[in-house]
Amino acid sequence: MNTRFQKIQNATFIFILVSVTLAFLWILRDYTMPIFWATVLAIVFSPLNEKIKKALKGKSALAAFLTLSIIVSMIIIPSSILGALFIKELSYLYELGTEQYPNSIDLSHLSQSLQEKLHISSDLDALKDKAVASIKSYADNISNFAFGVGKTSLDFVFKFAVMLYILFFFLKDGQKWVKRVMEIMPLGAKKENYLLRKFSAMVRAVFKGSFAIALVQGSLGGLLFWIVGIPSPIVWAALMMLLAFVPAIGPALIWAPAALILFFLGDTAGALVILLGGVFLIGTVDNLLRPYLLGRGTDMPDLLIFLSVLGAISIFGMAGVVIGPVLSALFLAVWELFEKEFKDDLKHWG
DSSP states (O other): OHHHHHHHHHHHHHHHHHHHHHHHHHHTGGGHHHHHHHHHHHHHHHHHHHHHHHHTTSOHHHHHHHHHHHHIIIIIHHHHHHHHHHHHHHHHHHHIIIIIHHHHSOHHHHHHHHHHHHTOOOOHHHHHHHHHHHHHHHHHHHHHHHHHHHOOOHHHHHHHHHHHHHHHHHHHHHHHHHHHHHHHSTTOHHHHHHHHHHHHHHHHHHHHHHHHHHHHHHHHHHHHHHHHTOSOHHHHHHHHHHHTTSTTTTTHHHHHHHHHHHHHTTOHHHHHHHHHHIIIIIHHHHHHHHIIIIIHHHTOOHHHHHHHHHHHHHHHGGGHHHHHHHHHHHHHHHHHHHHHHTHHHHHHHO
């Protein structure tokens, strides 16, 4: 009877524990992204924070403040400058598209060029209307996307401030909290340390690798656009940086249509510059750096990284560029632990 009552007590306690935990997570649901990005930045910059804390003889609060100041200087200030340039050039591009663009292109010449290059014979006016509609539709889609990316709001500013506040305490007390959680979890120290190492290594590799690749590819794309004289190269560079988080095909969604439009407008030299630069410069960066910075640091197949990034972006947005590969790494790590734990049983019953 006593054993049965203890089972009832344990079941009741587990029910209360799970219920309270779910309720706590529910009230935090609107701040999932600030907590997530604070966690990512804390993991990435924890080695720097530890060095600063060691230099300050264990003053964790001051070390966390200095590390946070460095993060703000490295990320916030440059992002603000680039954001201001982005909005300025975006305004110019929008004005150019709505006022000057329709009057700056000889639509008849464009239609004739299309007929000659595609070797088709059709009504000139109909072809002109289709060409103009296609170009304007593509420009409108890019413009709407750009405005959506560049838009700031009070909610964003508030959540960003919350993220910095959380990040300070993660830097200050994060190791204590992680140690406490590992003491509570019933997996065992060996498994917990293995999963923690995997998680931390993956976060650092994805954050550093993906952002480095995006920066290089976006900069190269913007430089190519500037060389051929495409208006507002900073806008297109920023868009290519964002799309670069999608492996293999990301920046091509910008430079490939640009090369095609230049070709149809008669600027064959400019089209070739964009095409060759996109394939041999931007594409080479993706093919060489991504496996080196991501796959090598995490022992993950390139295909798995590609699929996990695409899938996570569709669910979590831009945070998916980190969430996807990290979840994939944990997926592999858990199954590796399972294989090691039940190695003899698998061999016997397999």
